[in-house]
Each structure stands twice: as structure tokens, then as C-alpha cells.
Amino acid sequence: MKCELYEELFTGWINKELSAEEKGVLEQHISGCDHCRTELEALQQLWGHIGQIETPEPSANMSVKFYAMLDTYKESVKEQRSLWADIKYQLSNFWQWQPRWPMAYNLVMIVILVVGGYLLFGKNKSDDQDRQLQALSSQVHELKQTMMLALLENPSASERIRGVSYTSEIKHADKQVIDALLATLNNDPNVNVRLSTLDALTHLAGHPEVREGLIKSIVEQDSPLMQLAIADVMLKLQEKRSVNSFKELLKQKDLDHGVRDKIKQTITQLI
Template identity: 45%
Template sequence: MKSNYDKENEQLWNLMGEVPAPEAPAGMRADFDAMLDNYKASLREKPRRLHAFLQHLKDLWHIQPRLQLGYGIALVLLAFGIGYITHRSFSGSNEQISQLSKQMQEMRNMVTLSLLENPSASERMRAVEYVNEAKKVDHKVAEALLTTLNNDPNVNVRLITLEALANLAVDPFVREGLVQSIVQQESPLVQSALADVMVKLQEKRSVKPLQKLLHKEDTNEAIKNKIQQSLLKLS
């Protein structure tokens, strides 16, 4: 559906089309063609410049990891800004937009990976929030999230990471990682939350790991009761 702006433009061009074209002076056509060729060349150059700029940022990211955290939020904002400009400048080229959009996602993934390694628990939780907003991650980010779930010293970070991974469980790699994580957890809170996730996903492969956790001597008695209930729901 055309906007008012598009309709007004169309009417203007239609009116201009009805105006008789004056006789062009000698040499004007050649000058116009040269100017048009220069303009087309500048348009072709824009995607290459943006691509080079993004590549430079990615190289800087890898060369100076200590600066990653300071640049994290700025890069995300920059990605949105360039994405907006790109959409305005190249709305007619789906291939160019797709390529630059992919690069934006790569930048976002790098920010997420960097924040997951931050000593601050709040920053690691911020990384998980980015994942929840994206709703789709690549293999590296999924692997980093599973590592966080299994090894993060902060229980709250583990719990919020588990929630994010449960939303990504359509990915077979994530689903398998969640099953394998059951026997690696020592926190009763995480053990209980994982049991709930397995029931929600109706993941039958989790039965054996849950049974193994059930028979561990150091498993909390309240959690054992919870696991028994979960096993009944999975049977």
C-alpha cells in the first residue's frame, strides 16, 4: 500500500511528464551522461565502503580484546544506525541489505561472546538479554551459553542462561547440551529448573541423566522428590 508521500511523488512525476521538453543545448547531453555515470559509480562504491568499515571494526575487535567491553554497547548502537542508513540507501538491493544485515549479526554475536566472559555477573546477564532479544544465535554463541550454564560461578547467571537456552531448544545442538548438562549441575536451584525444562520439552533422553542425579548421594532430598515427579511426567 502506497503512503501519502509516495502518492504525492507519483503525482509530481506525472505532472512533470506532461511538460514539453525544451531543446537541449549542444554538449549538455554529454555532460549529463558523464554526471550520471559518476553518480552510479558512487552508489556502487557505498556498499564496498560500508563492507570495508565493518571489516575494520571486526579486525579491531580481534586485535584488541581488552577494548571489547568498552565498545560493546556502542557497536550495537552503531549496527542499528548503519542498518537504518543501509535500508534507506539500498532499499532496492535485497542482496546488499542481506549481506550487511549478516555482518551486523556477526557484530552482535561478538558483543555477546565478549560479555559472557566478563568478570561481572551483571554483564554476563546482559549478554543473555541480548540473546533473548535476538531469538536466534549461531553455533559459537550457543556453545558459549552452554559453557556458561555448566561452569558459571553465579547461580543467577546459570538460571537466566538456562531460560534463554530453553527458548532455543528447537536447535538439536542446544537440546542435546541441555540434556548433558543435567549431571554437571550441583546447585539444587539449577537442578530443579533443568528438571522443569525437560518436562516442558518432553525430552525423553533426559530420563537417564535425571535418574543418575536422583541416585547421587549428595543430591538434595527435596530435589530428589522433584526429580521423581519429573520422571513420572516424562514416562
């Protein structure tokens, strides 16, 4: 066995941890190996010397410091515990809050339903609104029409003119309005009212009954102003059916000269 292999036993020898058997093995080796024997002796001596090195005592200060530290630590642990107890208490309180959660849940559900409902039915709603708006505007329209008709019956000429002017605001003049206007055109005592009525009717010339009414009205007019104006309108509308009516008018002996010339001119232009 090589000397290095006894190293473990050396340590055991000097700190007296060897078993009797191990001791025997080592003793046998050193009896034959001078090198190891001197080495072991030297180490044994050194080991002894080391043991004589004094270890100083700690000062009393150390123990004072220790107990101070222990006390502070105990305090801090207590604090931590009370903190934990606080948290526990808060948690238990939290459980009592529980009934409020369904309420919060309800609120959330309401919000969701409102938003969802708006998203789902919002379109229909706006359609509804459109319909309502249309109904409303048609009602206003009707109201205007009624007002116009009422104004045409008004004794004041200016009010009647105002009534006639309303027709420009009526988009879809129905038969009732046209009849009322034609009646005004033929029968109104005031020439200004009749002139404005003629103007209003010209705008409604798209309706065939308006045209017919105007043609029929030619012979009904006795005012030169009206005759001239109606001749202009016929010319503008290029209404050839009015020629006969104008020829009838020319037969009237008391017809104004100016009007007569104008009508003749109109007839030639229309034909």
C-alpha cells in the first residue's frame, strides 16, 4: 500500500477517531516506513499545538445585543401576526358584503341589455321615427292645405293672396286644392288675387285638369290684365287647345284693343 493511502488514517490517528483495527493497520505501516512515522509524529505535535491556541471569549456585549435583537424580532413577529389578523378580519367582512354582489350583477346585466337592445332594435326604432316624422310632416302639409283653403274664403284680398301663395309650398296639390284655385281664378272679385292665382296655377301646369281649367277660364276673364296674363301663360305652356278659346274671346265686341292684338299674336304664335 502506498503511503498516500494512509492519509485518511493519519487524520483518524491524530484526532483519535480510529477503530482498533484501523489503528493496527497504521501501526503496522509506520513500523516499516520511517517517512510516515516522522510525518505522523510531526503532525501529532502540530495538532497538539493548535489545540493550545486560545479561543477568546465573546464579550458580554454580544449577549446583550442578542437579547435586544431577539426582543425586537419578537415584536416584529407580533406586528406581523396582528397584520395577518387584520387581513383575516377584512376578509370575513368581505363575506358580509356578498349580498351586494347580486346587485352589482343586476346593474351590469341592465347595462348589457340596454346596449344590446339598442344595437339589435336601434335600426327599427329609427325606422319608426322616420315613419312618425313622415306622418307628422304630412299632417303639417294637410294643415297648410286646410289653412290655404280657409284663407281663400277670407274677405280680405291680401289674405286670399297669402292663401294662394301657400300653394307654392304644397308639393303635391290634390284635386281639392286645384279646384279651389280654379274657382278663385274665375270668381274672385279682386284682379290681383286672380293674377296671383294664375301664377300659382302656372306652377301646377303639370296636372292636366289645371290646363283644362286654364283653357276654360280664358272666356271667363273680363279683365284685360287677366286676359293678357293668361295669353302669356298659354304661350308659355304652348297650349294649342287654347286657340279656340281665344277665338271665342276675340268674338267679344268690347274687348280691349291691346288685348285683341295680343291675343291675335298669341294665336298666330301657337299655331
